[in-house]
Amino acid sequence: xxxxxxxxxxxxxxxxxxxxxxxxxxxxxxxxxxxxxxxxxxxxxxxxxxxxxxxxxxxxxxxxxxxxxxxxxxxxxxxxxxxxxxxxxxxxxxxxxxxxxxxxxxxxxxxxxxxxxxxxxxxxxxxxxxxxxxxxxxxxxxxxxxxxxxxxxxxxxxxxxxxxxxxxxxxxxxxxxxxxxxxxxxxxxxxxxxxxxxxxxxxxxxxxxxxxxxxxxxxxxxxxxxxxxxxxxxxxxxxxxxxxxxxxxxxxxxxxxxxxxxxxxxxxxxxxxxxxxxxxxxxxxxxxxxxxxxxxxxxxxxxxxxxxxxxxxxxxxxxxxxxxxxxxxxxxxxxxxxxxxxxxxxxxxxxxxxxxxxxxxxxxxxxxxxxxxxxxxxxxxxxxxxxxxxxxxxxxxxxxxxxxxxxxxxx
Amino acid sequence: xxxxxxxxxxxxxxxxxxxxxxxxxxxxxxxxxxxxxxxxxxxxxxxxxxxxxxxxxxxxxxxxxxxxxxxxxxxxxxxxxxxxxxxxxxxxxxxxxxxxxxxxxxxxxxxxxxxxxxxxxxxxxxxxxxxxxxxxxxxxxxxxxxxxxxxxxxxxxxxxxxxxxxxxxxxxxxxxxxxxxxxxxxxxxxxxxxxxxxxxxxxxxxxxxxxxxxxxxxxxxxxxxxxxxxxxxxxxxxxxxxxxxxxxxxxxxxxxxxxxxxxxxxxxxxxxxxxxxxxxxxxxxxxxxxxxxxxxxxxxxxxxxxxxxxxxxxxxxxxxxxxxxxxxxxx
Numbered sequence: 001x002x003x004x005x006x007x008x009x010x011x012x013x014x015x016x017x018x019x020x021x022x023x024x025x026x027x028x029x030x031x032x033x034x035x036x037x038x039x040x041x042x043x044x045x046x047x048x049x050x051x052x053x054x055x056x057x058x059x060x061x062x063x064x065x066x067x068x069x070x071x072x073x074x075x076x077x078x079x080x081x082x083x084x085x086x087x088x089x090x091x092x093x094x095x096x097x098x099x100x101x102x103x104x105x106x107x108x109x110x111x112x113x114x115x116x117x118x119x120x121x122x123x124x125x126x127x128x129x130x131x132x133x134x135x136x137x138x139x140x141x142x143x144x145x146x147x148x149x150x151x152x153x154x155x156x157x158x159x160x161x162x163x164x165x166x167x168x169x170x171x172x173x174x175x176x177x178x179x180x181x182x183x184x185x186x187x188x189x190x191x192x193x194x195x196x197x198x199x200x201x202x203x204x205x206x207x208x209x210x211x212x213x214x215x216x217x218x219x220x221x222x223x224x225x226x227x228x229x230x231x232x233x234x235x236x237x238x239x240x241x242x243x244x245x246x247x248x249x250x251x252x253x254x255x256x257x258x259x260x261x262x263x264x265x266x267x268x269x270x271x272x273x274x275x276x277x278x279x280x281x282x283x284x285x286x287x288x289x290x291x292x293x294x295x296x297x298x299x300x301x302x303x304x305x306x307x308x309x310x311x312x313x314x315x316x317x318x319x320x321x322x323x324x325x326x327x328x329x330x331x332x333x334x335x336x337x338x339x340x341x342x343x344x345x346x347x348x349x350x351x352x353x354x355x356x357x358x359x360x361x362x363x364x365x366x367x368x369x370x371x372x373x374x375x376x377x378x379x380x381x382x383x384x385x386x387x388x389x390x391x392x393x394x395x396x397x398x399x400x401x402x403x404x405x406x407x408x409x410x411x
Numbered sequence: 412x413x414x415x416x417x418x419x420x421x422x423x424x425x426x427x428x429x430x431x432x433x434x435x436x437x438x439x440x441x442x443x444x445x446x447x448x449x450x451x452x453x454x455x456x457x458x459x460x461x462x463x464x465x466x467x468x469x470x471x472x473x474x475x476x477x478x479x480x481x482x483x484x485x486x487x488x489x490x491x492x493x494x495x496x497x498x499x500x501x502x503x504x505x506x507x508x509x510x511x512x513x514x515x516x517x518x519x520x521x522x523x524x525x526x527x528x529x530x531x532x533x534x535x536x537x538x539x540x541x542x543x544x545x546x547x548x549x550x551x552x553x554x555x556x557x558x559x560x561x562x563x564x565x566x567x568x569x570x571x572x573x574x575x576x577x578x579x580x581x582x583x584x585x586x587x588x589x590x591x592x593x594x595x596x597x598x599x600x601x602x603x604x605x606x607x608x609x610x611x612x613x614x615x616x617x618x619x620x621x622x623x624x625x626x627x628x629x630x631x632x633x634x635x636x637x638x639x640x641x642x643x644x645x646x647x648x649x650x651x652x653x654x655x656x657x658x659x660x661x662x663x664x665x666x667x668x669x670x671x672x673x674x675x676x677x678x679x680x681x682x683x684x685x686x687x688x689x690x691x692x693x694x695x696x697x698x699x700x701x702x703x704x705x706x707x708x709x710x711x712x713x714x715x716x717x718x719x720x721x722x723x724x725x726x727x728x729x730x731x732x733x734x735x736x737x738x739x740x741x742x
Contacts, residue, residue, distance in 0.1 A: 047708050085704045090564050090662035091654075098456030098658075102585045116564045120660045123566045127659060128583060140563055184562035213562070 037080040038073075038337055040065070040324060041100035043111045043121060045088035049239060050113050052268050057135065057320030058083050060313050061110065063304060064324040074331050081324070082106060088113065090120035097124040107337050110154075110323040112136040113316065115186050119146055126150050131339055131346075133327055135319040137161070137264065139189040142364040142401075144408030149343055152365040154323040156285045158186060159402055162193030162236070162263040164371035164394040165283040170201040173259040174231025177203045180221055180245065181236035183210035190236035190263045206230050211237070211245075218245050222252045235262045242266075243273040250276045267314040270376050270387045277376035277387075284372050285319060286355050287388050288312040300354035312385050318354055325353050326360075326367075357396055363404035368396045427742040430734070437686045438604045442597050445690070455585035456657075457701055459592050461694045463654045464677060466596050468689030469603060470646030471674040476684030477607065478639045479619030484525060484541030485674045487548040488644040490666030491518040492651030497568045497661045498558055507570050511595065511652045518648020519641060521548060526640035530633060542668055549666040565661040582656075592653050599649055604686070606642070615639055619684075647674075680721055682728025691730040 042061055044054040061081055069078045082104055086093035093112070100106045101124070109125050109132040112118030118136035125132035126148025133152040139159050140146050170177070177198060181187040187210070195205070206228045209221050225233060233254060235245055242262055249260060265282030291298035300321070304313045313321065326346060331337055334345035347365070351358045358369040374388035381387065394400065433440060445462065452458035467489050474480045496514030499505040505513060525548075529540040552559045559565050573580045573591065582588045606612055614635055617625040626632045655661050664670065673696070681692025699717060703710035725732045 047704070047710065051708065085708070087704070089664055090660060091658060091664060094658040094660055095456050095460055098585070099454045102456060103454040116562060116662060119563055119566050120658075120662065123569070123659050127569045127571065138563075146566060185556075186562070 037078045038108075038328070038331060039080050039082055039104060039106040040327065041082050041084065041097070041104065041106035041109045041111070042320075042324075043084045043086040043093055043096045043100070043109070043117075044320075045113050045117070046083070046085040048088040050088060053266070053314065053316040054113055056268070056314045056317035057111075057113070059308055060304065060317040060319075060321035061324045063307055064321045064328065066307070067303070068325075068328045074328075074337075075335075077337075079328060086112070086117055086121075088117060090116045093117045094120045094124050097121045101125070101128050101130055106130070108133070108327045108342075110135060110320070110327060115140065122146060122148070122151055129339055131327065131330075131342060133323045135316070135323040137186070139192075139402075140185065142366050142407050144364075144410075147364055147407075147409070150339060152326070152346060152360060152367070154326055154367050155319050156264075156283075156369070156371060157366065157401075158189035158263065159193040159196070160400050161283040161285075161371055162190045162234075163197040163400055165261060165263055165281065165373060166194045166197030166234075167200070167394065168373045168392055169232055169259065169261050169281055170198055170203050175201065175203045176206050176229075176231045178207040178209070178225050178228060178230035178233045178258075179205065179236060180207075180209050180211060180218075180225065180233060182213045182215075182238065182241050184213050186238060187213075187236045191234070193263065194234050194236070203232075211241075213237075213241065215241060216244060218248045219252075222249055222254065226252055226254050226258075229257045231257075232259045232261055235260065237262075238264065239266075239269065243269055243276075246273060246280060247276040250278075255279060265374055265376060265388065266316070267387065268316070275378035278378050280376045281391065282374060282376075284315045284374055284388075285369070286313070286315045287372055287374055287390060289386065289388065289390055290355060290372065294356050296352045296354055296356065322353050322355075322358075322367075326351065329353075359396075361398060361401065361404075363409040364407055366401060368398055368401065370394060370396050371400075427738065429742040430737060434686075438597075438601050441600055441687050441690065442593075444687075445593055445596070448694075449586065449589050453698070453701065455589050457697060459585075459589050459657050460654075461690070461697045462589070462592055462596050463650050463657060464673075464693035464697060465690035466599055466650040466653070467647050468674055468677040468681065468693050469600070470643045470650060472678050472683060472685075472689050473603070473606075473615075473646065474639055474643040475675070475678050476688070477612070477619060478615045478636065480636065480640070481538050481675070482529075482541040482640075482643075483538045483668065483671045483675070484529070484543075484545030484548075485644075485647050486666050486668060486670035487525065487545035488518040488522055488647035489651040489654070489670060489674075490552065490661070491521040491548065491644075492648030493655040493661040493665055494552055494559055494565065494651075495648070496652035497565045497655040500570065500656075501565060501567050502558065507573050507656060508575075511649065511656075514652030514655065515645055515648045518651060519645040522641045522644020522648070523637075526637045526644070530637050530640060542671065545666070545671060546668060549663075549668075552666055553663055559661070559663070562663060564663055565655075566659075568655050568659045568661065570656050570659070588657065592657065595649070595653060599646060603646065607686070611635070611638070676718065678728075680718070680728055682731030682734070685728070685730045685734060688728055688730040692728065695729060 044057050046054050065079045065081050084096040112121050112134050113136050115138040118134045118138055122132050131150045133154050135155045137155050139157050141153050181191050260280045262282040270277050288301050291301050330342045330346035334341040356370050358367050361368050371394045373392045375391050449458045471485050492514040495517030496510045499510035499513040525544045532540050571583050580591050614630050677692035677696050680695050682688030703713050
């Protein structure tokens with residue numbers, strides 16, 4: 001009886017097969033590294049106080065990926081977004097970033113939504129030479145101590161946001177200014193921005209009051225401020241603190257004599273806070289009504305509406321889009337996914353993705369971009385999403401940033 | 412709390428041949444498991460986290476499981492160790508080995524100061540005192556922005572490699588990092604085991620069973636409690652120091668009271684008063700959180716429900732229950 005397979009052949013065959021099986025993972029891995037999709041890690045706080053913002057960031061980032069792939073990707077490679085929940089906890093963010101770099105072998109990182117979290121992701125990424133484009137407000141990330149050559153900052157920083165708002169408000173509303181600030185780094189950075197802007201118009205600081213972060217009762221601070229009758233009250237706080245303090249300031253009747261100013265007015269916070277925000281002036285990186293004047297904003301909004309049932313992108317959402325798009329445009333311009341080449345390409349990027357011209361400053365990779373000054377409204381809205389009036393725009397200019405020397409960068 | 416604990420104690424009852432043998436080699440068995448653990452864990456960074464949290468729960472368990480004192484302030488020791496180590500590296504450029512020692516020392520000092528004050532109270536008052544004192548420590552570190560980075564956290568604890576006599580370990584390689592951390596954790600586990608089998612360990616268990624009887628037997632209960640408190644703090648501090656090097660940052664959240672609660676949860680999940688339980692607890696806690704967070708954004712709801720189920724149906728904890736069943740089966 002012959003089976004057609006002799007023992008020797010069987011041995012030889014199985015030896016070859018097992019060699020192949022052993023080598024397969026290695027072969028696959030190196031093949032994936034060369035021709036697999038371009039992987040972008042995206043840690044954002046899907047759970048926690050900023051879940052709404054984070055989910056909007058994911059949707060907008062997915063749009064950037066979809067556009068890139070629809071346009072044929074790069075060199076036959078598509079892009080892929082790996083979303084991770086950082087739970088707005090810096091330790092969790094560091095662990096997730098390690099996972100994305102070591103296990104998922106991402107090419108790039110984009111994300112973060114809190115100064116502490118973005119600094120944590122940045123520290124892990126720069127130590128491993130992975131490009132990280134931060135989309136969270138922070139002043140510290142510009143400073144030489146935290147900066148790495150692979151660090152990019154797509155978002156505004158507190159200094160330029162508060163500065164732009166201050167330069168707009170102080171000449172118009174008066175020189176007697178009171179500050180109510182959340183007592184932590186972000187609040188202090190905002191206040192520094194306001195004060196620097198105020199020096200030019202000669203403001204007089206009548207009160208400088210700090211409240212603990214997460215405070216729910218402002219009745220100890222607001223009557224003191226109301227008694228001083230300042231022209232302007234700057235609320236240097238964020239998120240829920242901002243919503244609650246503005247609601248209580250309205251109840252205390254501060255709006256009668258005083259202009260309320262918040263450095264960052266979030267689209268989502270205004271929608272949550274309702275008409276208490278009426279008349280409050282603040283800054284933002286993006287508001288969808290920019291489409292009335294800026295063609296790239298119109299195009300971006302239309303693509304977003306088409307993808308998500310007519311919804312408009314929020315300010316933080318738009319940053320998710322821009323963060324991913326900057327990196328992918330960097331890849332196209334560099335003609336490579338090699339880190340050093342993409343860094344150089346991103347440094348030279350002259351972009352107009354969604355809000356007008358933008359570029360990264362050479363010394364700290366801060367995105368130099370326009371800041372919108374908006375006023376919240378609840379009447380005369382064209383749609384339920386029409387919650388702000390754009391009062392003005394401060395164009396992109398390095399003058400409004402802290403100087404490279406001041407940040408500790410050597411020329 | 413001091414007298415209420417023994418009901419859920421898996422150490423009692425007749426022990427069979429196999430369990431006795433396993434108990435004798437508990438350090439070797441624990442290390443054997445931890446040696447192969449990276450191949451079971453979803454990714455190495457998480458494996459290192461579990462290792463560090465396991466050591467944190469182990470230190471906590473010395474006080475909670477073996478001495479019967481429920482502290483709600485252990486975050487101060489984990490955080491103290493992490494900040495001590497981080498500050499030593501960032502501000503003073505110390506060798507990582509020395510920085511680990513500096514972190515552990517800082518945690519030990521914090522534990523000594525807190526212990527002297529807290530040990531006078533008992534039961535729920537002890538829990539509340541430790542909680543309050545740990546929040547004082549939290550605010551002190553939160554305010555010392557020049558050293559700790561405050562709200563932004565301490566960054567820049569970058570240890571790409573460690574020079575040891577004869578070798579240079581590349582800590583950017585996740586596998587090397589895991590085994591380097593395991594070497595330190597292994598040493599701590601061995602010390603911990605030696606401590607438990609010493610007369611001091613036996614005295615601690617006597618205090619847990621009945622404080623008055625232990626006192627009547629001539630033990631200086633107050634001093635032994637303080638010693639247990641400080642040693643527990645030192646072990647947690649070492650865990651914190653390792654965490655700082657692992658994540659290269661120290662977030663202020665590490666000192667928050669929710670981190671203290673995490674120690675209680677891990678000890679209960681794994682099995683209080685068991686040697687290997689803290690690692691089981693840390694692994695279960697981290698894997699649950701990690702896995703559920705990838706599946707759903709309502710992960711907290713499920714973690715909470717699972718935790719309640721464990722408390723209701725497995726009061727001995729996972730490892731405690733396993734031991735109890737093996738014992739019943741005559742192992």
